[in-house]
Amino acid sequence: MKMIKRKYIIPVIVLFAFVFNSCDKVDPPYVELRDYCNGNRNVLIEDYTGHGCNNCPEAAVLANQLKDEFCKRIVIIAVHAGYFAEPYFENDPLFSADFRTEAGNEWDSFFGNSAMGNPNGLISRVKGPTGYVFYKDSWRKVADTLLQKNAEAFISIENEFNSDSRTLSTTVETVFEESINRNYKVIVCITQDGIIAPQKNKNEEIGETPIDVDYVHNHVLRGSINGSWGENLSNSGAVVKDETYTKTYSKVFPEEWIPADCHVVAFVYDEETKEVLQVEELAVME
Amino acid sequence: MKKIISILAIVLAFGTTINAQDFIKRSQVHGSFEVDGMYYHADDELGITDSIINGNVFGMNAFADIIYTLGDFSAGFRYEAYLPPIAGFDRSLEGQGFPYIWASYSTGKFSFTAGNFYEQFGNGFTLRTYQEWTLGYDNSINGARVVYEPTQGIILKGVYGTQRFFWSKYEKNGRGIVKGFDGEINLNDVFSSMSDSKLKLILGGSAVSKYQADSDPYYKLPENVAAFAGRFNLGYGKFNFSSEYAYKINDPSAVNGYIYKPGDAFIFSGSYSRRGLGVFAQFKRIDNMSFKSDEAVTSNALDINFLPPLVEAHTYMLAAMYPYATQPNGEIGYQIEINYKVPKKSKLGGKYGMGISINYSQMNDIAREKANDTAYIGQSGTMGWKSDFFKFGDQIFNRDLTVEIDKKFSRKFKSIFKYIYQDYDIATLLGHEGEPNVKANIAIIDMTWKFTSKKSIRWEVQGLWTKEDKGDWAAALIEYTISPHWFFTIADQYNYGNKHSNEQIHYYTGSFGYTLKTTRFALTYGRQREGVVCVGGVCRQVPASSGFYVTISSSF
Numbered sequence: 001m002k003m004i005k006r007k008y009i010i011p012v013i014v015l016f017a018f019v020f021n022s023c024d025k026v027d028p029p030y031v032e033l034r035d036y037c038n039g040n041r042n043v044l045i046e047d048y049t050g051h052g053c054n055n056c057p058e059a060a061v062l063a064n065q066l067k068d069e070f071c072k073r074i075v076i077i078a079v080h081a082g083y084f085a086e087p088y089f090e091n092d093p094l095f096s097a098d099f100r101t102e103a104g105n106e107w108d109s110f111f112g113n114s115a116m117g118n119p120n121g122l123i124s125r126v127k128g129p130t131g132y133v134f135y136k137d138s139w140r141k142v143a144d145t146l147l148q149k150n151a152e153a154f155i156s157i158e159n160e161f162n163s164d165s166r167t168l169s170t171t172v173e174t175v176f177e178e179s180i181n182r183n184y185k186v187i188v189c190i191t192q193d194g195i196i197a198p199q200k201n202k203n204e205e206i207g208e209t210p211i212d213v214d215y216v217h218n219h220v221l222r223g224s225i226n227g228s229w230g231e232n233l234s235n236s237g238a239v240v241k242d243e244t245y246t247k248t249y250s251k252v253f254p255e256e257w258i259p260a261d262c263h264v265v266a267f268v269y270d271e272e273t274k275e276v277l278q279v280e281e282l283a284v285m286e
Numbered sequence: 287m288k289k290i291i292s293i294l295a296i297v298l299a300f301g302t303t304i305n306a307q308d309f310i311k312r313s314q315v316h317g318s319f320e321v322d323g324m325y326y327h328a329d330d331e332l333g334i335t336d337s338i339i340n341g342n343v344f345g346m347n348a349f350a351d352i353i354y355t356l357g358d359f360s361a362g363f364r365y366e367a368y369l370p371p372i373a374g375f376d377r378s379l380e381g382q383g384f385p386y387i388w389a390s391y392s393t394g395k396f397s398f399t400a401g402n403f404y405e406q407f408g409n410g411f412t413l414r415t416y417q418e419w420t421l422g423y424d425n426s427i428n429g430a431r432v433v434y435e436p437t438q439g440i441i442l443k444g445v446y447g448t449q450r451f452f453w454s455k456y457e458k459n460g461r462g463i464v465k466g467f468d469g470e471i472n473l474n475d476v477f478s479s480m481s482d483s484k485l486k487l488i489l490g491g492s493a494v495s496k497y498q499a500d501s502d503p504y505y506k507l508p509e510n511v512a513a514f515a516g517r518f519n520l521g522y523g524k525f526n527f528s529s530e531y532a533y534k535i536n537d538p539s540a541v542n543g544y545i546y547k548p549g550d551a552f553i554f555s556g557s558y559s560r561r562g563l564g565v566f567a568q569f570k571r572i573d574n575m576s577f578k579s580d581e582a583v584t585s586n587a588l589d590i591n592f593l594p595p596l597v598e599a600h601t602y603m604l605a606a607m608y609p610y611a612t613q614p615n616g617e618i619g620y621q622i623e624i625n626y627k628v629p630k631k632s633k634l635g636g637k638y639g640m641g642i643s644i645n646y647s648q649m650n651d652i653a654r655e656k657a658n659d660t661a662y663i664g665q666s667g668t669m670g671w672k673s674d675f676f677k678f679g680d681q682i683f684n685r686d687l688t689v690e691i692d693k694k695f696s697r698k699f700k701s702i703f704k705y706i707y708q709d710y711d712i713a714t715l716l717g718h719e720g721e722p723n724v725k726a727n728i729a730i731i732d733m734t735w736k737f738t739s740k741k742s743i744r745w746e747v748q749g750l751w752t753k754e755d756k757g758d759w760a761a762a763l764i765e766y767t768i769s770p771h772w773f774f775t776i777a778d779q780y781n782y783g784n785k786h787s788n789e790q791i792h793y794y795t796g797s798f799g800y801t802l803k804t805t806r807f808a809l810t811y812g813r814q815r816e817g818v819v820c821v822g823g824v825c826r827q828v829p830a831s832s833g834f835y836v837t838i839s840s841s842f
Contacts, residue, residue, distance in 0.1 A: 012442065012469050022465070022495035023535050024508035030538070030546050030667045031504055054717070069504075083338075091786065109340065116377050117827075129454035130378040137540030138582050144503035202720065210720030 034144070036071040041151035043070070043143045044267050044279040046077045046122040047219070048113035048133075050084025051095050054200040054210060059119035059136040060218070061206055066140060070147055075265055075279045076219040077191055079104040082114020089200075094211065097197040103189060103224035124276040125269060132274070152177050153184075153268050157282040166253040168284055170225075171246060172266045174233055179241040183271040187230035188249055190222040190284070194261045222262065225251040233268065259284045314355045318841035320419070321348040324372045329832035331791055332813065343833075345372035347379075347422070351386075361389035368422075374819070374828035375422040376585060378452040385450055386417075386426055399431040405445055407468040407492035408517045410592030411532035411551045411575070415449065418821050425589050426450045427464060439475025443468045449579045449588050462498030462579035464590055486521035496579050496590060505544050505667060511537045513549075513577055513591065529554040532575070532591075538666075539581040542574050542615055545670025547657070549574035551593060552675075562627040569620045570596050573652055573673055576614035586824055595823030596621040597647045598688045600706070602730050603761050603779055604750040608710040610649065610684045612823030618678055619649030638694035645688045651679035682723065685709035698737065704730040712755055716818060726752035742767050751783070758783025774798045779815060791815075805840040 047063050049056040060078065067074040080099035089095040108114050111122055111132045120133050123142040128134055134142055158171045172188055199215035201207050207215055224230070226249055233245040253259055267279035324345040328336045346369050353362035367382035368375065388401035404426055406414040417424040429447015436442070446465045448456045470490035474480045480487075495512040515532035532551045538544040550573050557566040577591040596619055597610045623645040628635035656662065657669035664670055687707040694700040706728040712718045728750045736742040748761040763777040779793040795812030816830040 022497065022510040023512045024510045026506050026508050026536055026538075026546060028546075030506055030544075032506055034503055054720075091788070112377055129457075129460065130452055135540075135584060137584055140504055141502055141582060145501070202717075 033069065036069070036073060036147055039071075039073060039147050039150075040154075041146060041149050041277075042073045042075060042279045043146045044075050044077065044122075044124045044265075044276045045139060045143065046079050046107070046125075047119065048079050048081060048108060048121055049119055050080055050082060050086070050089070050114070051097060051099070051197065051199050051215075051217075052086070052089035053084035053118040054202040056084070056119040057199060057201045057206045057212070057215070058203050059121070062136050062139065063121075064218070066143060069140075070143065073147055074143065075267075075281045077189070077221050077265060078217065078219040079107060079113070079221050081105055081108035082118065084114070084118050094198045094213065099195075099197075099217070099220050101221050101223045103187075103228040104221050106228040124279070125274045127273070127275075150177075151278055152180070153278045155186075155266050155268060155278050155280040157264055157266055157280055159264055159282055159284055159286070161259050161285050163259070166259070167250055168225075168253060168259070168264070169248065169250045170264050170266075171248045172264075173247075174245045174268050174278075175243070176239045176241055179239065181238045183237045184233045184239055184268055184277070185230040185271050186226070186233055186245075186247055186266060186268050187224055187228075188226050188247070188264060188266045189224040190251070190257065190262050191219045191265055191281070192222050192257060192262045193218040193220075194258070195220055219263075222257055225249050230269075232271075309356070312356055315352065316355075316842065317350060317352040318839070319348075319350045320837065320839040321346065322372060323836045324831070324833060325835075326373070326831055326833040329813065331788075332830045332832055334830065334832060342370065345370055345375075347372050347375065347419075349419070358392045359390070363387045371422065373831050374826060376452070376587075376826070378585075378587075379422055381453045383453060385424065385453070395435050397433040400429075402426045402428050402450070403431050403445075405431060405443065405466075406592070407443070407466065407494070408490055408515055409530045409553055409594055411530055411553075412492045412494040412513045412515045412577075412591055413445070413464075413466045413468070414589075414592035416592070418824070420819060421586065421821050421824055421826050423586055423821075423824060423826075424450050425587065428456070429464075437476065439472040441468075441470045449590070451580070451583075451588055459499040459501060460580075461583075461588060462496040462581075464494065464496050464579050466492065466494035468492040484523055486519075488519040490517045491515065494577075494590060496577075498579065498581060502581075505538055507538060507581060508536055511535060511577075515551075524558055524560050526557045526559075527555065534575060534577055537574075537577065537581070539576060539578060540584045541576040541578065542670065543664055544666040545574070545664065545668060547574055547670045549577075551575045553594070562629065564623075564625040566623040566625075567620065568596050568622075570594075571618045571652065571675065572612070572614060573616050574614075574670065586826065593823065595820075596649065597684060597686055597823075598623075598645045599820075600688075602704070602732075602746065602748060603763070603777070604748045604759050605704070605706050605728050605730065607750065607759070607817060608708055608712070608715075608724055608726065609818055609820035609825060610686075610710075610823060611715055611818070611820055611825040613649075613651070613683060613714070616652035616654070616673070616679075617649050617683060618652050618676075619647065619683075621645065621647035636693070636695070638696075640694075641690075641692040643688075643690040643692075645690075646686070648685045649683045651681040651683060653677035653679045681711065681714070682709060683711045683714060698735060700734050702730070702732040704728075704732070706730075718755070722754055724752055724754040726750055726754075740769050742769070746777075756781055756784050756789070771801055772798070777812075781815075804842065806838070808837050810835040 045063050063076045081104045085100050087098040113133050116133050120135050122132055124146055153176045156173045160169045195217040198213045201209050201212045262284040263281045265281045267276045269276045326339050326343050328334055348367045350365045363384050364386035365384055368379040371379045386402040390399040404415045415425045415427050427447040431445045434442045444467050448463055473487045493514045497510050500507040500509050513534035517530035519528040530553050534549040536546045538546050553570045555568045572593055578588045579590055580588050593612045595612050600606045626642045628640040630639040652673045654663050654671040654673050657672055661668040689705045691703045708726045710724040712721050712724050730748045732746045734744040744765045746763040750759040759781050761779040765775040767773045775797045777795050781791055784790045793813040793815045795810055797810035799808030811834050814831045817828050818825050
């Protein structure tokens with residue numbers, strides 16, 4: 001019997017040692033931050049949410065936290081769509097608000113966000129291993145990777161708001177760093193901060209549970225002002241280096257849109273891959 | 287497809303070494319197929335409108351599993367299609383292809399597998415890969431496995447590879463690489479002095495490690511995370527004891543909220559059995575033991591290990607309404623089961639005897655304390671918490687008392703009576719935040735009348751009474767079977783106690799099925815209530831739906 005022991009005990013110990021060696025014990029501090037203020041490519045986080053989704057406030061907090069961590073190079077759009085965003089959610093009159101929009105519904109249907117269970121999001125509409133949709137635990141990592149990249153395009157926005165006619169006139173200029181033989185589009189939309197309306201919530205540190213009746217909804221998508229899928233930047237299906245592509249739009253604000261709380265968000269994307277190359281936002285009234 | 291061609295090439299290469307007739311004679315092919323299809327339609331009462339269905343009226347999950355053997359060589363593949371997946375299955379499954387392709391060769395003491403394989407070490411605390419069709423779950427390893435049996439009673443296994451993640455291919459710096467080793471020794475087989483011993487002892491140990499590059503911008507993540515486990519199984523006469531303890535080093539992940547404490551898992555089982563009586567007891571404690579090959583994944587995928595549940599698995603309609611899902615971040619509890627067969631011809635047992643089974647299980651949260659004064663419990667980027675090993679937390683996740691009596695009254699008539707009490711933490715287990723634990727009493731009567739040797743009728747009557755969640759339910763089912771070919775079933779679940787009168791809904795279904803040898807066809811029409819399907823403590827949510835459900839399966 002001793003023979004058997006000697007013969008096999010050594011390889012067994014070697015194999016265990018092999019795995020044991022494969023251990024990295026991490027010592028504190030457990031977190032470290034890069035310097036994000038030196039980059040020039042911004043990242044769009046579309047937070048797909050709904051007032052009936054009790055996990056969604058945590059995602060909203062995370063999106064804002066990432067904006068701070070990443071030197072404000074994040075633009076957030078809260079897209080209320082799908083089951084959890086339905087007005088009178090679960091027959092509850094508290095949830096009478098309807099923050100759904102035509103653009104949000106179309107995006108949700110195309111990218112499949114609400115079908116995968118909220119909260120989740122799109123990060124500059126890049127595609128991951130299982131599709132466009134990322135749960136919030138992946139947002140930081142995906143955004144970080146994009147923030148390391150150099151911008152291929154730059155956007156500038158100019159707004160003028162006529163308070164009498166409640167009309168916004170916005171001009172969006174895009175300049176590319178390289179000539180690229182692909183078709184790019186620009187989407188220009190309006191988001192609104194500071195809307196107080198009930199929200200289901202499970203995190204006491206964020207607000208009242210299980211329903212926060214005075215929840216402050218920020219970055220709420222109010223709609224796209226140039227269609228759900230935007231407009232081509234050039235007619236040729238290609239873009240030329242250093243040429244300025246200018247688009248001007250005007251929009252009459254409905255009563256419930258408070259201009260002082262609204263932003264214009266403009267993003268340029270590749271029509272085929274849907275990836276957002278650059279995004280900017282600017283307050284409607286500065 | 288290229289892989290299949292390569293495997294076929296290997297098969298043909300083998301074929302050339304033996305003569306053609308022998309080749310055909312010794313070759314065997316086995317397979318199984320299944321197609322599950324769903325057609326949805328709008329149902330106002332369930333709140334399902336055409337705009338929710340949004341044109342997605344069909345769902346289909348299908349597979350074909352083919353295995354070829356030639357002597358010591360075997361190979362196979364599984365084709366799967368989800369076009370699109372049936373509602374309630376992970377949308378990431380959408381697509382079709384060959385996710386499982388393998389070839390295996392055994393020679394004497396060695397067995398080699400290349401490609402995809404399923405494996406389990408001990409209870410699965412360090413490693414278990416498996417496939418569960420009803421969950422849409424598959425975490426097979428794609429790589430290589432060697433099994434070595436140097437002598438009878440010793441088994442050594444080594445595995446190396448990456449896990450299946452829906453349809454996505456492995457990419458460098460993507461999901462982790464898994465390597466593992468397991469050794470098991472049956473002392474009664476190895477030591478001749480113990481071969482006739484009344485004491486039966488098996489010892490085992492495993493070590494599993496994953497490598498995943500740290501690409502996290504924020505947390506300092508360990509790139510190599512290992513887990514170790516030791517186990518024994520001891521039998522002595524009518525008694526049997528088994529236990530396993532596993533330990534995992536720091537493994538911050540999205541599941542544990544990026545905490546850095548090590549994890550551990552412990553299970554102890556004891557049983558006693560003699561003719562007519564079986565007693566079984568188990569204790570389990572899990573602390574921070576989720577182990578996935580991608581730290582960022584929170585869905586039911588890429589699990590390296592498996593944490594077995596300690597709760598009666600209910601199959602009756604209403605009893606399955608509140609199923610338990612294992613809590614990998616921490617749970618502590620026990621299960622006791624007694625099975626007694628009242629002897630035939632006794633007063634209680636009657637002519638045919640009577641079976642009595644009592645099962646009680648309880649699972650609590652572990653007791654957690656702050657890891658230090660400055661951090662709250664579970665705070666990301668800290669040690670997370672401290673926990674006393676044997677202390678139960680105050681929060682009850684689940685309690686279940688099941689009493690079952692099965693009794694045969696005559697040659698033609700038998701029945702099962704069941705009473706269940708459940709105390710269920712619906713906030714934690716189903717995400718109904720802020721809602722109190724559901725305390726439910728459930729009664730079930732199941733009777734079968736066999737009026738000829740081939741024809742029988744079975745009916746169930748069930749009730750579930752609770753003040754919480756959706757209130758009281760009643761259910762009934764009638765099933766007529768003409769064996770071996772036909773069955774016809776009508777069932778209804780009625781939520782008569784729902785406090786919202788518009789949600790007092792009947793969930794009716796009607797189905798029939800036909801079986802011919804190994805081929806089975808079944809068609810169901812009706813409503814599916816919103817719920818959760820769990821197998822082995824792993825669960826998926828099922829939305830309410832209405833429509834036709836068809837399933838066709840066959841094997842050869």
